[in-house]
Amino acid sequence: GDSVTQMEGPVTLSEEAFLTINCTYTATGYPSLFWYVQYPGEGLQLLLKATKADDKGSNKGFEATYRKETTSFHLEKGSVQVSDSAVYFCALIRYSSASKIIFGSGTRLSIRP
Amino acid sequence: GAVVSQHPSRVICKSGTSVKIECRSLDFQATTMFWYRQFPKQSLMLMATSNEGSKATYEQGVEKDKFLINHASLTLSTLTVTSAHPEDSSFYICSAREAGQSLDTDTQYFGPGTRLTVL
Numbered sequence: 262g263d264s265v266t267q268m269e270g271p272v273t274l275s276e277e278a279f280l281t282i283n284c285t286y287t288a289t290g291y292p293s294l295f296w297y298v299q300y301p302g303e304g305l306q307l308l309l310k311a312t313k314a315d316d317k318g319s320n321k322g323f324e325a326t327y328r329k330e331t332t333s334f335h336l337e338k339g340s341v342q343v344s345d346s347a348v349y350f351c352a353l354i355r356y357s358s359a360s361k362i363i364f365g366s367g368t369r370l371s372i373r374p
Numbered sequence: 375g376a377v378v379s380q381h382p383s384r385v386i387c388k389s390g391t392s393v394k395i396e397c398r399s400l401d402f403q404a405t406t407m408f409w410y411r412q413f414p415k416q417s418l419m420l421m422a423t424s425n426e427g428s429k430a431t432y433e434q435g436v437e438k439d440k441f442l443i444n445h446a447s448l449t450l451s452t453l454t455v456t457s458a459h460p461e462d463s464s465f466y467i468c469s470a471r472e473a474g475q476s477l478d479t480d481t482q483y484f485g486p487g488t489r490l491t492v493l
Contacts, residue, residue: 265417297484302486303486304378304467304483304484304485304486304487305467305469305484306484307481350417350418361408361420361423362408362418362420362469362482364417364418365417366415366416366417367415367417
């Protein structure tokens with residue numbers, strides 16, 4: 262079945278460091294890919310998405326490119342801030358009548374001032 | 375943006391009792407709501423999909439008689455954990471899909487979650 266694998270955390274970085282959180286997926290067909298973020302005490306929020314191969318999703322300085330050849334959707338940010346501290350979830354969906362989201366296990370990111 | 379609330383945010387109950395968790399879409403109508411369960415350091419696992427006015431569709435391995443789901447209106451779905459036991463302790467998260475969206479622009483809005491502890 263469909264699945265998402267992302268790097269285990271926690272990840273701790275200093276402010277202004279470069280961030281990469283790896284995500285790979287297994288799915289039949291052509292899923293859409295997402296990154297969700299969960300800030301402390303809040304619900305999941307959609308951070309960015311890509312719906313087809315080679316698409317790049319971007320938001321708030323974060324980027325991820327849909328790589329079908331490597332089945333990956335790695336999240337990157339050039340210069341992280343303390344306010345980026347959160348849990349990040351990679352996810353996929355294959356649109357159908359069910360439209361179920363499959364989540365990765367989440368990566369906790371902590372940014373030191 | 376769209377907001378989904380859950381109530382309560384935390385609940386502690388004794389083994390054998392039932393607990394109801396509410397999920398509300400505050401500023402939009404949701405034809406479909408989803409219920410997830412999250413164990414520590416693990417993925418969100420979809421438990422069931424609920425459509426307004428009809429019976430919920432449960433994922434394989436989820437006991438529908440234990441996790442009762444009701445979606446009586448376009449803004450409210452409830453999950454009742456019946457005869458709760460310590461192994462039901464978990465973080466329960468709901469999400470809601472706005473009415474009228476086409477499948478390929480699907481956006482789900484998530485609630486903040488409810489932490490259930492069964493003693």
